[in-house]
Amino acid sequence: MLAYVRHFLLLACLLAMPATAQENKVAYLLTIDGAIGPATSDYLSSGIADAAREDAALVIIRMDTPGGLDSSMRDIIHAILQSSIPVVGYVAPSGSRAASAGTYIMYASHVAAMAPATNIGSATPVQIGGDGARKPDSEDEEDNEDTKDKEAGDEEAEKKSKTRDTGATAMERKIINDAVAYIRGLAELRGRNVDWAEKAVREAVNVTASDALELGIIDLIAKTPELLLEEIDGMSVEVNGNEQTVSSAGLAIKVIEPDWRNRLLSVITNPTVAYMLLMLGIYGLIFEGYNPGAIVPGVVGAISILLALYAFQILPVNYAGLALIVLGVILIIAEVFAPSFGVLGIGGVIALVSGSVILMDTDIPGYEISRNLIFSVAILSSAMIIGIVYFANRARTRPIVSGREQMIGMTGIARGDIDRNGTVFVHSELWQASSSQLIMDGQQVKVTGISGLQLTVEPVNNKRET
Missing domain, CATH: 2.40.50.140 (Nucleic acid-binding proteins)
Structure with a gap:
């Protein structure tokens, strides 16, 4: 009789173990809200690694993004592809989008989902340091080009049309073709719509959640993270070459917020903040040099300029712009110590403003320096030069009172x-x-x-x- 009881208790324990293990597991929820940059990459990569280390059941990346930096996007995708647990890309809440870099991340995810009234697409790379692909000057010019293409024959017309679509220069075609190959590879890996992925890059097409589901771009539509977990329960996905069945029913959702380091990185890698830190650092060191022993301007300036240089080291900076800013500062300093009645100072302000305008080597939304800030710095620098010239001239005409x-x-x-x-x-x-x-x-x-x-x-x- 005791033997039967022991067997019954052992069987009950064995049946209860999977349920207990499932109850202890959670789903990590990471959030992309805004442009994707170095801080986003660090936050997501560390979040995915922490989830795997803590034996989480899966990771949900909830996103609403206009795109971001290519290097940061690729770091995130690398972390997803190397993850030992399923990663779910989720465009939410309603009204959100996964544009540009967000599209690539969705294609890389093991499961792709969207909330109603969201959209995905427009994955054409932004031309770095330029205005993108060449466009016809007018509709008439475009029609004339199409007519000439038809007269040249279908094969030739297709080649010319493809050249116009993907950029007028070899560099533009190189960037577009690299992006096409990248997203096609992700689409083939996850079994998603390959042809639409290429169109999203070449033609910047964009679709709603319902269209994306119909076209095979995503796996499902879910209004909330809780409904998402219910929908994907039992789904089979390939993780690092191995088939896994998602067990997500009833999982608790653990929201992971960026830590202080991610927040600091997010602040200083904002191009406008980085530019302000650079200006604060430069003028702080100038004032310290002009008034030795003040200490505070020197300390604040040194810290600010180091933070700015760190930010520029991981941002897409145009080094010609940075060189112009440095030249401008040198000329302004020269005006302080060797007054030239404004010639050096005006040249310095022109170089400073020109460098500031071209400093950020990208047209990606969220990664440009505010023109109002540049204008304010120009006014401040000009006022300083005018003051230097005024007091220098006043000193030259003042009677000598000592010596x-x-x-x-x-x-x-x-x-x-x-x-x-x-x-x-x-x-x-x-x-x-x-x-x-x-x-x-x-x-x-x-x-x-x-x-x-x-x-x-x-x-x-x-x-x-x-």
Whole structure:
């Protein structure tokens, strides 16, 4: 009888173990809200790694993004492809989008889902440092090109059309074709619509959630993360070459917020903030150099400029723009120490503004420097140059009030007769003096020169003072 009881208890424990293990597992929820950059990449990559280390059941990446930096996007996709647990790409809440880089991330995810009233697509790479692919100057020009293509034959027309669609230069075609191959590879890996993926890159097409489901771009539509977990329960996915069955019913959702390091990185890698830090650092060091011992401007300036340089090291910076900013600062400093009545200063402001405008080497939304900020810096720098020129000119015309030069033109009294050499009382001091004229004791004298510690004087009048 006891043996039967033991077997019954053992069987009950074995049946209860999977349920207990499932109850202990959670689904990690990571969020992309805005442009994708280095901070986003660090947050998602570490979040996916932490989820795998904590034996989470899966990771949900909820996104609403206009796109972002290619390098950051590829880092995120690398983390997804290397993940040992399923990663679910989820465009939500309603009204969100997965544009540009977000489309690639959705294609890389093991499961792709969208909330109602969301959209995906427009995956054409933004031309770095340029205006993108060449466009016809007018509709007439485009029609004329199409007519010429038809006259040249179908095969030739297709080649020309493809060239226009993917960029007028070899570099533009290179960028487009690389992106096409990348997203096609992801589509083939996940068994999603390959042809639409290519169109999203070449033609920047965009579709709604319902169309995406119908076209085989995503796996399902779910309004909330909880409904998403219910829908994907039992789905079979391939993770690192191995088939896994998703067990997501009843999972608790653990929301992972960015830590302080991610938040700091997110702030300083904002191009506008990085630019402000650079300007603050430069002017802080200038003020410290102009007023040695102030300490605070130097400390703040050094910290700011180091943070700015770190940010620019991981942002797509145009180094010609950075060089122009450095040149502008050098010219402004030169104006401070070698006044040129504004010539160096004006040149410095022009170089500073020009460098600021072209500093960020990308047209990606969210990664440009505010023109208002650049305009404000230009006004501040110009005001500083005007002030330098004004005070330098004022100093040049101000009478000398100290030093050897101030003695010239001063008057005093002869202390004793001066026959070539003698003593005079000038500026409340007794000085040795020489004169080519005879000067009587008590007679008023005027200083005409100074050599070492001896004055050259001449009589002012014949009046004598006692």
